[in-house]
Amino acid sequence: MSNGKYFVGLDVGGTTMKAAVVSDSGQPKPSVVLPTEAAKGQEHGLSQMCKAIQQATQAAGLTMADISGIGVATPGTMDIAAGIILDPPNLKPWKNVPVKQHIQNYFQIPTAFQNDANAAAFGEFWVGAGKGTKSLVMFTLGTGVGGGIIVNGRVVEGEHSHGGEIGHMKIEMSNPRQCGCGRYGCLEAYASATAVVKRAQELLATKIKGPSLLREILQNSKEELPARAVFEAAEKGDEYAKEVIDRTAFYLAVGTTNIMHTINPDMIVFGGGMTAAGTSFLQQIRNYVNQLAFPVPAERTRVVYASLGSDAGFIGAAGCAKQLVLDQ
Numbered sequence: 001m002s003n004g005k006y007f008v009g010l011d012v013g014g015t016t017m018k019a020a021v022v023s024d025s026g027q028p029k030p031s032v033v034l035p036t037e038a039a040k041g042q043e044h045g046l047s048q049m050c051k052a053i054q055q056a057t058q059a060a061g062l063t064m065a066d067i068s069g070i071g072v073a074t075p076g077t078m079d080i081a082a083g084i085i086l087d088p089p090n091l092k093p094w095k096n097v098p099v100k101q102h103i104q105n106y107f108q109i110p111t112a113f114q115n116d117a118n119a120a121a122f123g124e125f126w127v128g129a130g131k132g133t134k135s136l137v138m139f140t141l142g143t144g145v146g147g148g149i150i151v152n153g154r155v156v157e158g159e160h161s162h163g164g165e166i167g168h169m170k171i172e173m174s175n176p177r178q179c180g181c182g183r184y185g186c187l188e189a190y191a192s193a194t195a196v197v198k199r200a201q202e203l204l205a206t207k208i209k210g211p212s213l214l215r216e217i218l219q220n221s222k223e224e225l226p227a228r229a230v231f232e233a234a235e236k237g238d239e240y241a242k243e244v245i246d247r248t249a250f251y252l253a254v255g256t257t258n259i260m261h262t263i264n265p266d267m268i269v270f271g272g273g274m275t276a277a278g279t280s281f282l283q284q285i286r287n288y289v290n291q292l293a294f295p296v297p298a299e300r301t302r303v304v305y306a307s308l309g310s311d312a313g314f315i316g317a318a319g320c321a322k323q324l325v326l327d328q
């Protein structure tokens, strides 16, 4: 029997999956990364997941007998309680994949299943930026805007597994932009890395004639989604880039204020690639929050950057496994 000290966390993404053993106190062992290869079908995907869990256990110098629980985080859409991925846009052509049941049957170890953004929020809550808080809401700023809500130490999954979809809260309904989800006016359409780049390119196409620092930096960027280039141009004084970044901070502050006025958590955490922008961006968000929010939450809610980076997902998944085992 297991000694109750180790959990495996697995974070499945569109291109790769990352797994590691995590101790009872949230300390990760060396992680392993395997290709997801979604296009090869869901049976293959499930076998990759089992392989990643086994390899992570080996990498920690342990055997499956040492593992008390397994936590798996995946992108949606999903039925969290049933442990099923339904129709995931990032894992085509998978449909109705019984992840939790498959892994639990395969290893005969209690298995928790969670949305990847919820898991990342739980990781930050457990041992990251939010360690010691009771409630936290996390925005993950990447290609889209992911979200996770932790209240009284629990992930808010919602009745239909759609809790925490704070990237799709409506923040602009007058001439709204279309979101990655197909709907209009969502935070993601204004504050994701995709949105930052898109708005910069729109300005270049319509308002900026002739040479421009923003154009130069954007064109020289080797990144697929060069949001960082827009931040760099803003830092170097480009007025248009500054405007894009300022509006991004404003919309994130609108989202943050809505969260303060509905959930009133201890802490708001920003994670994802865009946090490389540094503390001045965070300060811009805070300044707008101070204008928009009620004085008490504006003053008392800590607004910070995440601290676990891309490990938050598997650490949080392992934390969910620990919670599952404690609940049993």
Ligand SMILES: [Zn+2]
Pocket: 167, 168, 179, 180, 181, 182, 183, 184, 186, 188
């Ligand atoms: Zn949306």
